[in-house]
Amino acid sequence: MKTLGIFRHAKSDWNDARLRDFDRPLNTRGRKGAAIMGKHIRDHAVGWKRILASPAVRVTQTIELAGEAAGETPPITWDRRIYLANSATLMDVLREQEGDPPSIILIGHNPGLEDLIFDLVPDDGTSPLRDIVEEKFPTAAYAVLELDIDSWADIDEGCGRLAHLVRPRDLDPALGPSAVD
Incomplete structure (x- = not known):
């Protein structure tokens, strides 16, 4: 079994129209x-062995702040392909x-991360957490999937179970959708 964390970048700033999306x-x-998600x-306590991350500014800042709040950051592999990638x-x-670590946390963007959850976790009516993701996988949401594989090379559709899901609003209602900056 492998464990896959999926962590969407936190809420980004749209105020400067001159900035590229990246x-x-x-x-x-x-x-x-x-920060609150980093502590969570x-x-x-999964014990993440590797981070795979988009190098977009909002992702790098999410990792920096989450790592500071958590007091630790596993080794990071930055991969430009993760930026706005599909499933x-x-x-x-x-x-x-390489090295087949037991746990990897993937940090990036929607809709790719949400679609990855849908592709890995079967829609068989047995996952109430998947139903929540179907409503929305918001910014800074964190999911943990248990994958029925021995090697990362074997990852494929339907091999996972959504074991954990937390959104920032679950930890602090002030971080919910009606919050204002």
Whole structure:
């Protein structure tokens, strides 16, 4: 079995229309969300061995703030392919992992991360957490999937079970959808 964490970047700032999408930083709520989620990820105690991440500014800031709040950051592999990737590309990135670590946390963007969950976790009516993701996988959401594989090279559709899901609003209602920066 392998464990896959999926962590969407925190809320980004749209105020500077001159910035490329890749260069958008986190806004105030995003910085708070990244920190609270970093503490939760630490307390959830999976023991992540590797981070695979998009190099977009909002992702790098999410990792920095979450790592500071958690007091630790596993080794990071930055991969430009993760930036706005679809599910198939994300699976390809995971299949290429050397050393076969038992746990990897993937940090990036929607809709690719959400679609990856849908592709890995069967829609068989037995996962109430999957139903929540179908509503929305919001910024700074964190999911943990248990994959019925021995090697990352074997990852494929339907091999997972969604074991854990937390959104920032689950930890602090002020970080919910009606919050204002």
